[in-house]
Amino acid sequence: MRDVFEGYRDSPSGAAGARAADEMFDDAGRPRPEWRALASALSELPAAELRARADQLASTFLDRGVTFDYAGEERPFPLDVVPRIIDAVQWERVERGVAQRVRVLEAFLADVYGPMRAVADGVVPRAVITSSSHFHRAAVGVEPAGGVRVHVAGIDLVRDEDGDFRVLEDNVRVPSGVSYVLENRQALTQVLPEALQAHRVQPVAGYPQDLLAALRAAAPAGVDDPTVVVLTPGVYNSAYFEHSLLARAMGVELVEGRDLVCRGNRVYTRTTAGERRVDVVYRRVDDEFLDPVHFRRDSVLGCAGILNAARAGGVSIANAVGNGVADDKLVYTYVPELTKYYLGEELILGNVPTYRLEIPAEREEALDRLDELVVKPVDGSGGKGLVVCPDASAEQVEDLRRRVLADPRGWIAQPVVALSTVPTLSGSRLRPRHVDLRPFAVNDGQRVRVLRGGLTRVALREGSLVVNSSQGGGSKDTWVLAGDESTDEVERIAVRPAETDLAPAPQHSASDAGPGAGSEQAQQQQQQHEGQG
Amino acid sequence: MLSRIAESLFWIGRYVERADATARILDVHVERTLADPWVDESAVSTSLLSVMGSPLEPGRTVGRRELLELLAHDPVSPSSITGALGAARENARRARETVSGDMWESLNTTWNALASGQWRAASPHRFFSWVRERTAVVSGLVDATMSRDDSWHFFVLGRSLERADMTARLVDTRAVSGTGSQWPLLLRSTGAYEAFLRAYHGSSTGAAGEAHAAEFLLLDRLFPRSVVNALEVAEACLDALDPVPRRVGYTEDARRVVGMARTRLEFQSPEDLLADLHEQMRLVTQACSAASEAVGMRFFPVAGAVSWTAGRS
Numbered sequence: 001m002r003d004v005f006e007g008y009r010d011s012p013s014g015a016a017g018a019r020a021a022d023e024m025f026d027d028a029g030r031p032r033p034e035w036r037a038l039a040s041a042l043s044e045l046p047a048a049e050l051r052a053r054a055d056q057l058a059s060t061f062l063d064r065g066v067t068f069d070y071a072g073e074e075r076p077f078p079l080d081v082v083p084r085i086i087d088a089v090q091w092e093r094v095e096r097g098v099a100q101r102v103r104v105l106e107a108f109l110a111d112v113y114g115p116m117r118a119v120a121d122g123v124v125p126r127a128v129i130t131s132s133s134h135f136h137r138a139a140v141g142v143e144p145a146g147g148v149r150v151h152v153a154g155i156d157l158v159r160d161e162d163g164d165f166r167v168l169e170d171n172v173r174v175p176s177g178v179s180y181v182l183e184n185r186q187a188l189t190q191v192l193p194e195a196l197q198a199h200r201v202q203p204v205a206g207y208p209q210d211l212l213a214a215l216r217a218a219a220p221a222g223v224d225d226p227t228v229v230v231l232t233p234g235v236y237n238s239a240y241f242e243h244s245l246l247a248r249a250m251g252v253e254l255v256e257g258r259d260l261v262c263r264g265n266r267v268y269t270r271t272t273a274g275e276r277r278v279d280v281v282y283r284r285v286d287d288e289f290l291d292p293v294h295f296r297r298d299s300v301l302g303c304a305g306i307l308n309a310a311r312a313g314g315v316s317i318a319n320a321v322g323n324g325v326a327d328d329k330l331v332y333t334y335v336p337e338l339t340k341y342y343l344g345e346e347l348i349l350g351n352v353p354t355y356r357l358e359i360p361a362e363r364e365e366a367l368d369r370l371d372e373l374v375v376k377p378v379d380g381s382g383g384k385g386l387v388v389c390p391d392a393s394a395e396q397v398e399d400l401r402r403r404v405l406a407d408p409r410g411w412i413a414q415p416v417v418a419l420s421t422v423p424t425l426s427g428s429r430l431r432p433r434h435v436d437l438r439p440f441a442v443n444d445g446q447r448v449r450v451l452r453g454g455l456t457r458v459a460l461r462e463g464s465l466v467v468n469s470s471q472g473g474g475s476k477d478t479w480v481l482a483g484d485e486s487t488d489e490v491e492r493i494a495v496r497p498a499e500t501d502l503a504p505a506p507q508h509s510a511s512d513a514g515p516g517a518g519s520e521q522a523q524q525q526q527q528q529h530e531g532q533g
Numbered sequence: 534m535l536s537r538i539a540e541s542l543f544w545i546g547r548y549v550e551r552a553d554a555t556a557r558i559l560d561v562h563v564e565r566t567l568a569d570p571w572v573d574e575s576a577v578s579t580s581l582l583s584v585m586g587s588p589l590e591p592g593r594t595v596g597r598r599e600l601l602e603l604l605a606h607d608p609v610s611p612s613s614i615t616g617a618l619g620a621a622r623e624n625a626r627r628a629r630e631t632v633s634g635d636m637w638e639s640l641n642t643t644w645n646a647l648a649s650g651q652w653r654a655a656s657p658h659r660f661f662s663w664v665r666e667r668t669a670v671v672s673g674l675v676d677a678t679m680s681r682d683d684s685w686h687f688f689v690l691g692r693s694l695e696r697a698d699m700t701a702r703l704v705d706t707r708a709v710s711g712t713g714s715q716w717p718l719l720l721r722s723t724g725a726y727e728a729f730l731r732a733y734h735g736s737s738t739g740a741a742g743e744a745h746a747a748e749f750l751l752l753d754r755l756f757p758r759s760v761v762n763a764l765e766v767a768e769a770c771l772d773a774l775d776p777v778p779r780r781v782g783y784t785e786d787a788r789r790v791v792g793m794a795r796t797r798l799e800f801q802s803p804e805d806l807l808a809d810l811h812e813q814m815r816l817v818t819q820a821c822s823a824a825s826e827a828v829g830m831r832f833f834p835v836a837g838a839v840s841w842t843a844g845r846s
Contacts, residue, residue: 062645063638063641063642063645064634064638064641065626065637065638065641230630234627235623235626235627240626244626244629244630245629247629247630248629248630248634252630253534253535253538253630254629254630255535255537256537258537259535259536259537269535270535270536270537271534271535271536271539272534272535272536272539272683272687272774272832272833
């Protein structure tokens with residue numbers, strides 16, 4: 001090892017300490033088979049050259065406006081220059097596990113907003129479901145077309161010290177991040193063409209078409225050529241870039257709440273030629289803001305009456321309203337039993353062991369060893385409110401203890417998972433940094449398609465286990481390798497010249513008669529987005 | 534198409550054209566005040582501001598630095614170059630799924646460069662040249678990558694109305710000029726100088742030159758930046774957007790306003806136009822803003838965000 005890998009294996013710090021497994025190197029410090037080609041390519045690059053390519057990546061993203069809004073400021077989402085490689089054998093398990101997860105959550109949601117059989121049969125307590133803040137009675141009796149409620153899922157996985165993938169949390173409300181999967185691949189194709197050429201990488205560019213097919217399949221019965229729109233909270237939302245990218249790639253309109261009007265259980269867009277009917281709304285607006293008739297009355301981000309229209313079969317909402325109950329981290333602990341109950345199968349990708357803090361015995365045990373655990377709010381997403389106790393101060397842990405005792409249903413606790421590490425550029429050297437993985441699945445009612453790739457998020461600070469973008473996380477391109485016998489189409493190289501221009505873009509709004517910033521800015525920022533926080 | 538998107542495209546067209554024309558006007562102004570030592574700079578700057586629609590409160594005067602701050606670098610004023618380009622970029626961001634990727638990227642990189650502040654320190658002439666180049670890139674990409682559908686018509690409509698308005702303002706700056714012949718300078722700033730020389734075979738000097746140049750900038754049917762040409766293009770866009778054949782007249786306010794402004798110019802003798810230049814130009818800019826208003830009423834009637842009021846249940 002020389003040059004960019006120099007000092008790579010000096011002992012890492014942080015809560016995961018030296019327990020974490022590195023994905024590129026085995027314990028003896030040799031590159032694992034699927035990583036060999038990349039490791040040798042990287043060690044042949046001069047450090048300055050690697051740095052230069054990383055800078056080129058950053059400026060490409062700025063030029064193209066690949067940003068997320070954070071506290072009203074557009075920031076580029078840092079993309080690391082080293083991709084993350086997953087071989088065909090490991091991926092096959094991930095794919096089956098994620099698809100299974102979607103199937104079981106679909107069955108669970110259909111039951112929750114229907115007959116509640118799992119409660120009657122004693123698999124899950126009724127109170128666990130009804131006390132979830134995302135269980136919406138307004139969604140009971142809405143029959144989605146084709147029985148699909150989870151049109152898009154993002155299932156967060158981590159690799160433990162044995163290299164096994166486990167599910168950390170489910171996101172079946174408004175999962176975001178897939179745009180970065182598409183953009184990362186495009187950017188890396190330009191910056192590391194020789195490395196990409198040396199592997200057979202599964203392409204990701206087909207995702208928008210799969211998504212569109214699933215959305216069209218979700219149209220109300222009897223509509224033969226459905227009109228699909230993407231509903232965004234607006235430009236100040238942290239995931240606005242993604243909303244516009246998906247709308248563009250699917251060739252459908254990107255609408256805001258004020259563009260929609262609901263009358264007679266039908267939804268219309270306001271166009272220059274009058275009103276046009278909409279059949280499927282792929283909404284990127286949270287339940288709470290979606291319909292002021294049923295939820296927050298002060299919301300200007302949604303469309304008044306859309307939920308009643310969905311109940312009457314006049315429009316389809318994707319993902320369905322009320323899915324958040326399946327994301328609840330207490331419900332998560334019941335997924336192994338639910339899988340046996342609904343599917344008669346064992347979980348392919350296991351859960352992380354979790355303390356149910358509302359059960360006194362488990363709560364006591366967890367509080368005894370609180371300083372070794374990670375504690376999360378059950379309804380949070382995007383790392384909000386999560387506390388890694390080993391890395392927290394004594395006061396923070398005590399404060400957390402008080403909050404858990406005040407609201408045991410609101411929290412779960414888990415042992416610290418030593419997330420695996422992947423080499424990541426730090427200065428002009430590569431260093432191990434912890435990563436997770438969010439594969440995306442699309443359900444069209446016939447089958448669950450898992451995108452062969454996914455969002456690898458990386459904690460850029462040394463030792464940190466928090467990979468969320470709002471907390472200094474970045475991302476990596478995820479290369480899923482095609483198997484030897486695979487005849488799948490693999491990534492083709494298409495190099496596009498990029499300009500360079502470096503400047504952070506400040507907040508700006510036009511102030512004369514043209515449309516500019518409105519007072520809805522705060523609301524657009526306020527609505528949370530899974531995995532963006 | 535969505536009213537909101539149509540409105541965004543209309544304004545992108547307006548703002549990009551505004552940035553370009555403002556750069557041209559300021560370029561001429563700076564050159565003139567530097568070249569002519571007898572110019573009363575603060576008086577000229579003050580009247581320029583009022584021609585550009587940002588009059589100062591009475592009694593206040595500005596120097597060149599402040600003028601450039603107001604009309605070139607102010608990041609929030611929609612009548613400054615930086616502000617207009619920022620607003621164009623913001624509108625493109627709201628219409629991301631409609632504008633082409635190339636067009637978005639050109640607006641975005643332009644805005645990134647402005648936001649970095651690197652141009653504040655540059656010489657004004659270099660800055661104006663750069664702005665003209667960037668807006669030309671945007672226009673070229675729009676031309677090459679945008680389908681000729683409604684979104685295109687809204688974009689071109691905005692651009693044409695702004696163009697007629699700005700050419701009229703540019704001609705009007707002649708009235709606030711210092712001494713000497715201004716026409717070559719005005720023609721150069723609209724990029725019309727060579728076209729003008731070819732059209733009039735260099736036969737124009739002195740007073741005749743003035744008349745011909747005014748004629749050219751206002752009335753030439755073939756030159757794309759002339760007021761009449763821009764108004765004609767705007768009319769064609771309005772036709773394309775609402776192609777209902779009528780037996781009698783027009784029901785549409787925008788068509789009426791634009792058509793009247795164009796015919797008023799076309800059917801006046803050039804001498805009368807020149808004699809009453811300031812007032813004539815005021816009428817043109819007034820017509821452009823009335824037309825813009827009428828387009829808004831007709832195509833983007835949903836003003837701003839909705840508000841939802843519900844009683845306590």
